[in-house]
Amino acid sequence: MGCCCGCKLCCCVLLVAAVFIAASLGLFSAFFPYPSHASCRVNWVFGKSCTTVKTKLIEQMKAWEHDDCSTKQQCGYEYLGEDGNVIRGLHRTPLLKFEDKLNFTMNANGGNCHVTAVSVSGLSYAVIDFGTNYCNLRNLVIGSGLDENDRYYKENSTNSVCTMYSIAHCNLYT
Numbered sequence: 063m064g065c066c067c068g069c070k071l072c073c074c075v076l077l078v079a080a081v082f083i084a085a086s087l088g089l090f091s092a093f094f095p096y097p098s099h100a101s102c103r104v105n106w107v108f109g110k111s112c113t114t115v116k117t118k119l120i121e122q123m124k125a126w127e128h129d130d131c132s133t134k135q136q137c138g139y140e141y142l143g144e145d146g147n148v149i150r151g152l153h154r155t156p157l158l159k160f161e162d163k164l165n166f167t168m169n170a171n172g173g174n175c176h177v178t179a180v181s182v183s184g185l186s187y188a189v190i191d192f193g194t195n196y197c198n199l200r201n202l203v204i205g206s207g208l209d210e211n212d213r214y215y216k217e218n219s220t221n222s223v224c225t226m227y228s229i230a231h232c233n234l235y236t
């Protein structure tokens with residue numbers, strides 16, 4: 063007894079340590095705005111029925127199921143099935159062969175279809191993904207043409223729920 067808070071120097075050291083820890087946490091979130099595990103959640107709105115959206119996304123996953131990633135095409139997807147309004151799949155990153163899990167949940171809203179899509183890196187320690195989880199999802203939407211001629215088409219996400227969202231470049235054909 064007696065030392066810690068009885069001693070001004072100790073209190074001072076504790077205070078400095080507390081301020082330092084708080085500042086590091088603040089700096090950490092300021093410079094690291096992404097989820098703590100590489101992943102991405104995106105919301106889309108389509109001016110189409112959810113049946114159409116679901117069919118197109120499944121067809122696209124199947125069309126890109128082949129393993130040959132040497133051609134300039136998306137590849138490495140695997141359609142895992144549907145469960146009510148949810149479809150599930152996998153994407154294996156061409157160069158690195160990491161396996162990311164993804165799903166799309168569809169909800170009809172008037173004549174539109176609201177979709178919440180999630181992709182999570184299969185690599186337990188992954189934090190940075192160079193936008194891979196986002197592109198896993200977006201490439202299926204763009205590749206299937208779901209964004210075309212659709213005046214209700216809308217996409218939203220943010221860095222805090224989608225790793226590297228604001229700087230990701232999804233190059234479909236490179």
Ligand SMILES: *[C@@H]1O[C@H](CO)[C@@H](O)[C@H](O)[C@H]1NC(C)=O
Nearest residue numbers: 148163164165167180181182
């Ligand atoms: C979609 O995948 C995420 C991450 O694996 C999971 O947390 C979520 O429950 C899944 N959603 C559905 C509707 O299965």
Ligand SMILES: *[C@@H]1O[C@H](CO)[C@@H](O)[C@H](O)[C@H]1NC(C)=O
Nearest residue numbers: 103104105218219220223224
């Ligand atoms: C998109 O915007 C809606 C409405 O503001 C919000 O509820 C939703 O969480 C957003 N989605 C993402 C992935 O940030």
